[in-house]
Amino acid sequence: MTNNGAAQATAAAGSTGTVGDMRERLIDHWFPCADVDAAVGTTAGSGRSEKALFTWFASRPIAQARAAVLATLAPAEDGAKDLIRAAVRHGDRAALEDLSARIRNAYPAGRPVVLDIFSGRGIIPLEAARLGVTAVGTDLSPVATLGGRLLADYPMRDWSDEPPLPFKPAGDAARKVLFGEDEPRLVVDVRTVLAEVEQRVADAVAGFYPKAANGRFPWAYLWAVTIPCDNCRRHFPLVGNMRLQFPSGRDGDLGQSLLLIADGDRWRSEVIDGAPTQEPTFSAAAGRKGKSARCLFCGHVHSLDSVKGKGFAGQYDDALLAVGEENEGLGKTFRVPRRDEIDAAARVDLATLPPVGNMPAVPDEPIPAGNQDTIRASGYGYRTYGDLMNPRQTLLFAETTRAIRAVHAGLLAAGASTDYAAALAGYVAATMQRRLRMSTRGAKLRAFGGNATRKGTWVQVHDIFADESKVSFQFDYLESGPGTGPGTWDSVTGSGLQALKKVIAESPNAEPGRFRRASAVALPFRDGTVDAVVCDPPYYNMIDYGDASDLFYVWLKRCLADVMPDLFAGVGVQDKTDEIIVKRGNAPGEHRTREFYEQMLGRAFAEAKRVLRADGHLVVVFGHSDPDAWLRLLGALRDAGFVVTSSWPSRTETSNTGVASIKVTVTIGCRVAAPQRPIATVAQVDREVTSAVKAAVRQWDADGLALTDQLMAAYGPAMEVYGGYSEVLSPGGEEAGLDRYLTLARAAVRDATALKLDQLPLETFDAPTRFAVFWQRLYGRTDVPKGEARFLAQADNLRLEELRGALLTESKGGFKLRLDAPDAVSDRSSHFEVARAMAKAWDNGGTEAVAGVLATADRQANDAHLWAIVAEIVRQLPTSDPVAKALTAVQRNAGTIGTMIEYVAAAAAADSEARAQPTLFGEDLA
Known part of the structure; x- marks a missing residue:
């Protein structure tokens, strides 16, 4: 695969696009x-x-x-x-x-x-x-810079001279089976400090998480935000999904659902077997967009704006709905919370927490304005990053930061080097960061299953970044506990350790990378x-990037401000002055x-x-x-x-x-670029770009590069030619824009394929038809992502907005070429639209109806381009396709249709003239 055509074209023009002996x-x-x-x-x-x-x-x-x-x-x-x-x-x-x-x-x-x-x-x-x-x-972000060090700096260093850790090693039979005995020193020690932090946190918060009857911490707690009803003034919970889990396939297991019961001025939750028997209290009404809240007591409906307003007015409260346990033989099950569990959660008093270093234990950094789309809870009245969790969740993370700082201090006291203590603290902080993804008011219960075979049934905590980079929010959310299970500390450590071991194993001769926080413009x-x-x-x-990762930053700096002051000693949230x-x-x-x-x-x-x-x-x-x-x-x-x-x-x-x-x-x-480049004319550069791209296409074809990929690869040779000149001027002296040559590059790829329809070159057809034919050759009837559709339209100087509806239909899967009849045809319609109308007309009225379409579109019986398009559509579709069947019949009856066009046109004209004549009761005879 080569771009030699571009290089030759540039050399032929006497231009050197790059400097020196490259x-x-x-x-x-x-x-x-x-x-x-x-x-x-x-x-x-x-x-x-x-x-x-x-x-x-x-x-x-x-x-x-x-x-x-x-x-x-x-x-x-x-x-x-x-x-x-x-x-x-x-x-x-x-x-x-x-x-x-x-x-x-x-x-x-x-x-x-x-x-x-x-x-x-x-x-x-x-x-x-x-x-x-x-x-x-x-990287501008200190959070990202930490990630780079953990991935490509610390794993490549030799830590063999570090003294033993002052903590009990985390080793057992299960670990040996999973990881083996010959682990790198870094992996062994990271596992040890992770276990140390986990135990310290569990000890610190145990009084706020009563254990279940089996002697273990529950793995999950389902919460809901409550609001006062505008009508009856009673508080009710906002729950969007009543399903807790699907049937597992075990005998007698019907799955579990939530039931909310109004009892006087109070309500309570119950966990029932089977499918939900109650509609959610926060959902979209049937046939309507946008969610609303329905009072559990009086049925009054509150709009989403009304619900949001209550948040800004400080009227939200949190209520515990259900508790998730792990039980031998039964797996994960849910039950109603006990009184002591409700009371334990209510005892959390964040105001009494001592500071972490020189910062409050609870992040009080305000969420910057304009972040409703990224930090979605800020659109519901939550103003600080500490508000994104309920008090007990916040306590758990505050104690985690305290434990990380204490472990780091213990490492230094035991003689560990500053770098090694920082590395180990960094990996533990990264584990906390990964747990944050499943520990705010955006972490919802996710139940899978319910299919015909009842296989693969399980429950998970949904990642708050499910939408790639937006911190989700919802009123019914899941809190993971200090024990084992989805979203817990235990669940995120295993995959992290495996990843670290893999990175080390696959980097035997690596040099440690060097990572600094810096602006790309300085x-x-x-x-x-x-x-x-x-x-x-x-x-x-x-x-x-910055706004989405500020949730991580405010917690990481509480752990690492003294450990990595070059990254986390700042005030407030991350600086976004230079964020590009x-x-x-x-x-x-x-x-x-x-x-x-x-x-x-x-x-x-x-x-x-x-x-x-x-x-x-x-x-x-x-x-x-x-x-x-x-x-x-x-x-x-x-x-x-x-x-x-x-x-x-x-x-x-x-x-x-x-x-x-x-x-x-x-x-x-x-x-x-070369320091002194010549000036060229548009005509000259147009020729060179077209020549360079077509030369490259020949090599790409030989190398097997797909046509769709060639359309994007064409930017390379086009930009090399274009960049070889300091200016590209039109006859009027205006400079030709970059977009001209992006479009020309894609058109050159299409033209280089030498598509012909019944010996007629594709470039002789109208632009929408060229687009449709090329689309059908590339993609057929499949859905095409918006980006690819937009770029393909550029090759014919078309805008996707112009094609939507006329030639393309849009769905969640992307865009698809329309082969159904257009809304109407005229003498301005493209050949492709007229051909589609002909197919529909054949099904509705045969030869006369098709002739009517041609007459309305002002097409002649011998229009070679139109009949070439008809043949092209038939060739590209399966013979069983209704459009292909209709157009095949049209082809067979082309002669009859041609003789009828003048008759149909004349009849239509006579009818139009008759309708225009005054009638007995018309105004002209009144």
């Missing part, structure tokens, strides 16, 4: 697209296990990060390609070792320096560190000291606008250019469903002085998370 790398000509696509769906390539160490957003799959780093650093040798394929697909250690040696030998200064200026949780630096090169990560590095910047920039308006996103919401004075995003991204890339060596590479991994975001990204790269030399699509997102709204991310290779 060191060729594989990313300039080749990328393992198919291997990334195959790997991201596997355990080894998805990055899910690494994610278990630390929570961050928009997680980049390991396979794509590895491919980006390897292709950026590897010399442009064919022998390196198979090694990269093996490393990406299978994590082949021998291949990685061979590549590591090749890479280090390719750089005259020795080990190359790789920098990620938006490092997040550190996946890209991790892959660089595994090669034994100098890997550096910076990098703390000298000029010309970095060989490659490989980064994954913020996704425009998709994720509010487009902020959602309508906060007054919000500075993170589209203009800010573009300006700051340009400044960040300019900083990357400053720290890069003259022959260095900038590689950007990016994905977004909005072409405007792409324009801003590519514009920022150009403004910063880079030339895009390649772009390589990978279908990564849904394989990794299952919920992301984009399916394709693109790895974009860039080089520093």
Whole structure:
């Protein structure tokens, strides 16, 4: 796979788009697209296990990060390609070792320096560190910076000289079976401190969590917020789901549900066997959007605005509904809370908690304005991060922070180095952070099952980040206890330890990564000291990284302010002055606008250019469903002085998370632009871009790159030509915009496929028809994500909004091509719309009805383009499809239909004239 066509076109024009004697790398000509696509769906390539160490957003799959780093650093040798394929697909250690040696030998200064200026949780630096090169990560968020250290710094260090821990080792038969005896020192010690913190917290809160009859802590407590009724003034609970669990399939097990009983001026909850017998008190009415609350006593309905108003007025209270236990032979069951359990929870008095260091034990940091979309509880009257939990949940986390600080102090007192004590405290704090995901008013009970075979029935705690990066909120929520079960400390430690062990095992020759908190627009590095910047920039308006992670920050700084003062010694929440996103919401004075995003991204890339060596590479991994975001990204790269030399699509997102709204991310290779580039005319650059893309398509076809991926890969050769000039001017002297060449690149891919319909070139058809034909060839009748649909429309200078309804239908699954009849046809209708109308007309009235459609659309019987479209639709559809059947019949009767057009048109004209004549009772004869 190569972009040689683009390079040749640029050279032919006498333009050098990049400076100096550039060191060729594989990313300039080749990328393992198919291997990334195959790997991201596997355990080894998805990055899910690494994610278990630390929570961050928009997680980049390991396979794509590895491919980006390897292709950026590897010399442009064919022998390196198979090694990269093996490393990406299978994590082949021998291949990685061979590549590591090749890479280090390719750089005259020795080990190359790789920098990620938006490092997040550190996946890209991790892959660089595994090669034994100098890997550096910076991120504006201290939370993300901690994640990078835990993933790609501490696991790569040798801790063998550290003294023994002062705590009882966490070792038992079950651990040996699960992990074996030969564990790395770091894994053993992390397990020990995790167990120490767990025991200390359990001892501290035991009086507020009475044990069940089996002598164990319950695993869960189901709560609901209550409000006073506007009509009868009695308090009632807001419950959105009455189901507790589905039948397990065991004899006599009918599942469990919640029942709310009004008793005078009070109410109580009961747990019943079987399906729910009662409607929720907080739900959407049948046939209506938006939820409302129905009083349990008098049935009065409260609008959502009314319910929210009660929160802002301080009228919410928490009530315990049910308790979840683990019982031998029965699994997890629910029961009504005992009186002592209700009283124990009510005894929590947060006002008496001593401070943690120099901070209040309960986070009193206000949730910034305009965060209703990200911190959703703030839209219901909860004002601080401490308000996001009920008092007992807050107590549990306050005691956890206190235990982490005490364990850290004990490590230092026992002689542990400052770095090792910080590392161990960091892993414990990360475990607390992961538990936070299932421990606020947004953590709901999740019951699975109820299918025909009654298999796979279980209950879980729903992650508060179920919507990727938004802190959920709901009125009926689950509290996990200090024992075992979903959402508990015990449940999150196992996966974290396994992830840590995996990272260490797969990094035998790694150099520790270096992570610093820093703004991308003010990098703390000298000029010309970095060989490659490989980064994954913020996704425009998709994720509010800082606001979403402030929940973590306010708790982490209570644990780690003295441990990692470079990250957590700040006041308030995280500083977002330089955060490069487009902020959602309508906060007054919000500075993170589209203009800010573009300006700051340009400044960040300019900083990357400053720290890069003259022959260095900038590689950007990016994905977004909005072409405007792409324009801003590519514009920022150009403004910063880079030339895009390649772009390589990978279908990564849904394989990794299952919920992301984009399916394709693109790895974009860039080089520093030449200092003096010529000026060119639009006509000249149009020709060169078209030639370069078509040359690249020939190689992509040979390499098996899918046509849909070629459409996005075309940006590389197009931008390399475009970036070879300082200006591209129209005959009138105006500068041609970047968007012109993105559209031209995609059109060139389509034209390079030389699609013909009955020997008629596709470009001779009207734009909507070209779009529809290309869509049908690419996607058939499948649903297509919004981003791909929008980009495809660009190839014909069409807007998705114009196509919605006319040519496309939209659903939750995406967009689908319409083959049913349009609402109407006219002489302005596209050929594709007329063909669809012909199919419907055949079913309704045969030849005469079809002739009527042609007459109305002012089409002639010998319209070759129209009949070519009819034939194309038939070819692309199964013979059993109703539209295919109808149009096949139309084709067979084409001669008859043609002879009828003039008759039908004349009859319609006569009828129209007759209707226009005055009648006996018309006004003209009155």
